[in-house]
Amino acid sequence: MRAWNRPDLPTLPGSAGVPRLHDTATGGLVEARPTDAARLYVCGITPYDATHLGHAFTYLAFDTLQRVWRDAGVAVHYAQNVTDVDDPLLERAAATGVDWRVLAAEQVELFRTDMEALAMLPPYHYVAVTEVIHEISRAVCRLWDDGLAYRVDASDALPNADGTPASDLYFDNAAAERTSPWRLGDESNLGRTEMLTLFAERGGDPDRVGKRDPLDPLLWRAAREGEPAWDTPVGSGRPGWHIECSVIALMELGADFTVQGGGSDLIFPHHDMSAGHAAALSGHPLAGVYSHAGMVAYQGTKMSKSLGNLVLVSGLRAEGADPRAIRLALLAEHYRSDWEWTSEHLVAAERRLARWQAAFGTEATPGIRDSDAVLAQMRAALAEDLDTPSALGAVDAAAAAGVTDPALVRSAIEALLGVRL
Missing domain, CATH: 1.20.120.640 (Anticodon-binding domain of a subclass of class I aminoacyl-tRNA synthetases)
Incomplete structure (x- = not known):
């Protein structure tokens, strides 16, 4: 997937020092010093209502980080995903009567235009989830084969090709903790009660019947009527949310990369769970530093798509x-x-x-x-x-x-x- 045009980056005399960043996992400032090139992964947009100022604030933080690294003489390998198939996108498409693929393409193009206007350095690897469905499905199969995934009955799912009932696949957090260097909460430092609250608010399903633990995240959603689905080795369906970033990051940057970035609303569950999936697949930590940008409010409330209190970059630009x-x-x-x-x-x-x-x-x-x-x-x-x-x-x-x-x-x-x- 193409990103956007790269702005000029003048060369300055001398060089800067390697930056110190706040690490969410440890709660302190740590030196973001790469062993070779700096490897940066920043979670991308779900393409609807792009690009609001909360988006821009997050991507500007990690644009600044890249500029500091480059001024220090450090090469940067930057990867970013686009979650171009997910429940919020599908819900918006259904509500507006627009095909979800058309909506995603329009919003990604708007995002590109806004990022270029704001002189953001583009990612070297810009990857849509729909481009790597089969890679994700193979990763899910590995987790299943390693005993780190389990099935949960899905009565509303379409039957398998052989007529047998389909099921959703979930990640077994407890099993992963026993077999990998990851522990739930290592990145977020949250207690279980707060995790359960945030999990329910941010796309999780703690009350799903049949799960081994309420905090186990969805790996693979079996095909449903009217929903996009792909035929893969793990069955017909589509990926869960967290596994996509784990797989794309490992594909493009490898394990234990320099910085995992995103907005603070991704700390839990997304970054905790992504780190768990990646550690289970690679045997190594996902990243050395977990860095998060703050939230931007408007009219007294955090700027969010669900509330509709968005200030769009394109809107400001249209106003001059x-x-x-x-x-x-x-x-x-x-x-x-x-x-x-x-x-x-x-x-x-x-x-x-x-x-x-x-x-x-x-x-x-x-x-x-x-x-x-x-x-x-x-x-x-x-x-x-x-x-x-x-x-x-x-x-x-x-x-x-x-x-x-x-x-x-x-x-x-x-x-x-x-x-x-």
């Missing part, structure tokens, strides 16, 4: 907003913070963009602030848990004083912050 200002508005908040969007965020960003253009644009005249020192301040801020607000503050101070080499600061802003003046 400069994508660079949208990017600056998001960079003004630390990536791990939960915050609320208002129109003032965009107004403030537009003012900042105008000040920076005057101070560092091609017509700018030299001032007194040492440009190398400004670059060093930006690098130091970003290396410390991607502190974009401090990096923006350093540029603001430089803009007020004027700098000895406006072209250097202009290149630094483009390379590190993704804003071309």
